[in-house]
Amino acid sequence: MDLLQRYLQVDTTVPPGNELKAALFFKEVLEREGIAVEVDEFAPGRANLIAVLRGTGQAAPIDPRQPHGRGARRPRALEGGAVRGRAPGTASSGAAARRT
Numbered sequence: 001m002d003l004l005q006r007y008l009q010v011d012t013t014v015p016p017g018n019e020l021k022a023a024l025f026f027k028e029v030l031e032r033e034g035i036a037v038e039v040d041e042f043a044p045g046r047a048n049l050i051a052v053l054r055g056t057g058q059a060a061p062i063d064p065r066q067p068h069g070r071g072a073r074r075p076r077a078l079e080g081g082a083v084r085g086r087a088p089g090t091a092s093s094g095a096a097a098r099r100t
Contacts, residue, residue, distance in 0.1 A: 003029065016045055023049040 010025050012018050023039045030037045030051050041047040 018045050020045050020047040023047040026051075 010021050012022050027037045036052045038050045
């Protein structure tokens with residue numbers, strides 16, 4: 001939960017997006033785990049994070065509980081033990097939640 005709480009404090013409000021802040025946050029996290037990471041800043045403050053995980057050649061299971069979609073506000077904190085706000089189950093915050 002600590003990682004998720006720290007990530008939720010990264011301001012990636014749209015506009016302008018500020019994805020670079022989020023990319024640098026996860027770059028540090030992933031590099032500590034020995035994962036090769038590259039940050040591609042395609043415009044000032046706008047970036048993609050590219051991480052390479054070497055597989056075993058076997059298919060990974062699909063998690064049917066992973067929610068998809070858009071619409072709610074960006075989460076900023078935990079409320080009553082649950083994440084509240086925009087898409088707390090999106091790929092980035094979901095990755096943070098699974099890593100803890």
